[in-house]
Amino acid sequence: MTDEIDFEVDAEDLDQVATQKEVGEPSLVVDDLSVTYRIVGGGHAPTETAGSLLRRVVGRGRRHVGAVHEVKAIRNVSFVARQGEAIGILGINGSGKSTLLRAIAGLVPSSGGSVYSVGAPSLLGVNAVLMSQLSGERNIMVGGLAMGLSPKEVNARFDDIVEFSGIGDSVYLPMRTYSSGMAARLRFAISAAATPDILMIDEALATGDADFRQRSKERMDAIRDHASTVFLVSHSIATVASMCTRAMWLDHGRLVMDGPVGDVTAAYAEFIRAKHRERDAARGEQASGH
Numbered sequence: 001m002t003d004e005i006d007f008e009v010d011a012e013d014l015d016q017v018a019t020q021k022e023v024g025e026p027s028l029v030v031d032d033l034s035v036t037y038r039i040v041g042g043g044h045a046p047t048e049t050a051g052s053l054l055r056r057v058v059g060r061g062r063r064h065v066g067a068v069h070e071v072k073a074i075r076n077v078s079f080v081a082r083q084g085e086a087i088g089i090l091g092i093n094g095s096g097k098s099t100l101l102r103a104i105a106g107l108v109p110s111s112g113g114s115v116y117s118v119g120a121p122s123l124l125g126v127n128a129v130l131m132s133q134l135s136g137e138r139n140i141m142v143g144g145l146a147m148g149l150s151p152k153e154v155n156a157r158f159d160d161i162v163e164f165s166g167i168g169d170s171v172y173l174p175m176r177t178y179s180s181g182m183a184a185r186l187r188f189a190i191s192a193a194a195t196p197d198i199l200m201i202d203e204a205l206a207t208g209d210a211d212f213r214q215r216s217k218e219r220m221d222a223i224r225d226h227a228s229t230v231f232l233v234s235h236s237i238a239t240v241a242s243m244c245t246r247a248m249w250l251d252h253g254r255l256v257m258d259g260p261v262g263d264v265t266a267a268y269a270e271f272i273r274a275k276h277r278e279r280d281a282a283r284g285e286q287a288s289g290h
């Protein structure tokens with residue numbers, strides 16, 4: 001867990017508001033879900049103090065290289081998502097946002113609780129299958145297959161994906177040559193090419209321009225029209241406010257707030273402002289030598 005606070009509070013581009021749609025049947029039930037990562041080796045817990053480090057170094061501590069420690073990334077989270085909802089997931093670094101999506105997609109095992117879903121939730125996020133040494137073209141195939149499309153379906157949608165991403169002829173170059181914005185736009189275009197029952201997008205929209213965001217929003221709306229649910233992880237309060245109808249706020253793996261997007265983004269923005277004030281005050285004290 002870091003105490004880094006690296007995201008905006010002010011909505012500089014709230015030109016759009018998420019389209020309200022009639023919500024339908026439950027698409028996903030998350031019941032008392034917990035996820036614990038077990039880390040083998042490394043030798044020390046992240047909370048280690050100078051004292052505990054000294055004890056360990058001089059051999060009186062119990063920890064040793066090869067020790068296992070646990071990170072409770074998700075703690076007893078429960079909610080029901082419905083068809084037609086666009087749900088933003090907010091929280092500072094390390095609060096458990098990606099882990100929650102990965103657990104819903106079945107990519108990490110849960111240590112407690114259950115997830116029930118209609119269809120298979122599809123996750124194409126920052127850490128997804130795409131490979132930097134392959135061209136965008138090959139990655140469209142790899143990503144499309146990972147989203148559940150057949151090779152024929154991927155080929156049929158290839159031009160649309162390239163056009164949506166706006167990367168042009170760069171699609172034939174290795175992805176490692178892309179800017180982070182280009183890569184993020186391509187990932188989003190691939191994930192949005194399928195219409196899964198539950199689409200989960202991890203940090204894909206942060207780098208697009210206004211035009212790309214508008215197209216993304218339209219695509220997310222179209223997916224929701226198909227009785228699907230969209231989850232969107234973002235560090236940007238403005239993105240969640242403009243793309244989502246509902247928001248969840250995670251902190252230390254706990255779901256601290258879940259409700260209409262306006263209420264949650266307002267409370268979360270206040271929390272971030274308070275963190276900024278704390279940090280500035282601490283810096284001020286340091287600077288004045290206290």
Ligand SMILES: Nc1ncnc2c1ncn2[C@@H]1O[C@H](COP(=O)(O)OP(=O)(O)OP(=O)(O)O)[C@@H](O)[C@H]1O
Pocket residue numbers: 001037038039071072073091092093094095096097098099100
């Ligand atoms: N594969 C892993 N092995 C061990 N610990 C992990 C792993 N992935 C995440 N963690 C830890 O689990 C906690 C939650 O991480 P997660 O990536 O889900 O948070 P996040 O809110 O998505 O963070 P960020 O905003 O920085 O992407 C953090 O303490 C992180 O260090």
